[in-house]
Amino acid sequence: MSDLSDSELLTLFRKEESRHYAFNLLVRQYQRRLYSFIRRTITDHDETQDVLQNTFIKAWNGLDGFRADAQLYSWLYRIAHNECLNHLRKMKRGLFVNSDTVIERLTTTLDSSEHFSGEVIQQKLQRAVMRLPDKQRAVFNMKYFDGLKYEQMSTITGTSVGALKSSYHIAVKKIESWVTTDQTKDTQRPS
């Protein structure tokens, strides 16, 4: 079945008899894209599943008040973005640790072949992305991986387009530097 438009989904959702059906379609329509975004931030599959579920539960509870002039995807993305940041904050509080320890934990997941099937260069890229501060990482993921426009990103994060451009520019420079340094180390390492 082809994807329904936002207005079609919302019309179905607002009828009591098709409410659950419409929401089921909405989940099917957006789950992959939101999963990828969350997974790149959280890295662990089980934790990603929890955050994704919370995202959709919040969407279920708030969809009645959703303004039709906004884009449904941007709205869902914003919920997912906030849920990711909340999850990372909880992780820091729960483990009583600083950001570095959390990053170490997140990158450890990448080492497991059970979670990660990419090439070595992709693993290096993910490790470098993990080293970015939480909000800058989200900006990088939205632009580099999901190809969102700055205007969309501004709606999602509540940050100005100028600040987002600047944040992405800095993130790209950092990652390029880290990935290149890692590659240089690998080529110099005796086999």
Next chain:
Amino acid sequence: MNAHDDTNELRSAPTLRSIPDVDPFVVPDGFFDRFPQLVQQRIAEDRLTSQRWSWSLAGLMRPAIGGLALITVVILTWVSWPTSNGDVRQAQLATYETPDHVSDDLEADEVYTALSSDAPLLAEADLTLSDAELAEYIEQEEIPLDLLIEEL
């Protein structure tokens, strides 16, 4: 080259541009087929939990409302209960003896007539004052002399 990002930012990042655009994270088989069902289950569970919560809240409120009603009744009773002066008056009323000439089985108009017959008794009472008593009263009350003359 990354297919998503065609902006100028990657011009100065050749390594980043060269990385293939694939999702490297492993997703368990059939996850996206099962996930919508999991979300529906969570919605149903959340609804049940909120219903249970509202029931248990009502269960907790019921004795509290009962207690509050009891306290209100006690306070109202306490406020409307006769004071000690009232008690004395109640006791006086209880011990009040009906005059002999007023029988318990009289009708209302007969009671009025019987009580009216007390008037001669009042007339018989000694209400006259001696001159000395009258002078003392006038002095005590400091009645102005001109007013007294006018009265007389």
